[in-house]
Amino acid sequence: MKQAALEAHNVIKYFPTGHSGILGRPTNEVKAVDGVSFSIAHGETLGVVGESGCGKSTLARVVTRLIDATSGEILMDGESISHLSGKSLRIARRKLQMIFQDPYASLNPRHSVGQIISSPLSVQGISPPQGVKARVQELMELVGLNPEHYNRYPHEFSGGQRQRIGIARALVLEPTVLVADEPVSALDVSIQAQILNLLETLQAELGLTYMFIAHDLSVVRHIADNVAVMYLGKIVEMGSAQSVYTQPGHPYTSALLSAVPVADPTRRGRDGRIRLEGDVPSPIDPPSGCRFRTRCWKATDLCASTEPLLADQGNGHLVACHFPMETPVTLGNTQP
DSSP states (O other), X not given: OOOEEEEEEEEEEEEEEEEETTTTEEEEEEEEEEEEEEEEETTOEEEEEOOXXXXXXXXXXXXXXXXXXXXXXXXXXXXXXXXXXHHHHHHHGGGEEEEOSOTTTTSOTTXXXXXXXXXXXXXXXXXXXXXXXXXXXXXXXXXXXXXXXXXXXXXXXXXHHHHHXXXXXXXXXXXXXXXXXXXXXXXXXXXXXXXXXHHHHHHXXXXXXXXXXXSOHHHHHHHOSEEEEEETTEEEEEEEHHHHHHSOOSHHXXXXXXXXXXXXXXXXXXXXXXXXXXXXXXXXXXXXXXXTGGGOTTOOHXXXXXXXXXXXXXXXXXXXXXXXXXXXXXXXXXXX
């Protein structure tokens, strides 16, 4: 078994909302991430999927220590980084970097590409043997950018090129783990495929480990070895991409997969699209028991009274459901 590059153990992140009294104690809490655990082996990719607001991006920021967890443990190569601070945290971040969703908002418009990509080196106090400019131009070429554009600014690049700049910046410290928060959702489909192919090439060449967050199931299927499905702050299903996509055990996963567009016109409307009713409950006051029960067609009194725990359905395929699905699904062409 491969050693885990990145692990999370019962990670919780609550955001206080509303305050009362002299001491200003919070009146409520948004349960953004509520008891999430996972493990990613070296050189593999974990895809995290779910609807907007399920806690994916918050989980990414907690894992990378951009925000602190309320409780729980985050480990890299078996070493806890949950309580590091100052210089120790700065050193740990050399091995754990993030690619952000918006390729323009994450770049300083007043800095040139050379300044943007080299900024982690100055923060860490690192001087590459070949010099900063040579190192940056080497990375620009690696991610498919023209090294001669070293002095250009973000507004002079397309969306796909800006995301390549963000990837180069994440790679400059030679990390082992990249957390990608919906890195292709702001790009059109043809550019999405180019960026995904680039990420796969980089993973093969550099031995990178990815935590890849997306709401597009076809994108995740293209790149992930394992998939975790989140709903309202919790992981409700996790397993190999093959087993999750062909044998989904949780009704929510089945509903998500049934909504994947089918390329074959003759099959449209015949594949049993599951249409969920109602809205996603508030993370301030989630339902008792199973959080999906208010939208689930299989829900019973047991689902309201008892929270289902992640249970192994075989071959490491974990499902948190009292009445897991049994019928395999047939997907159309879901390649991006």
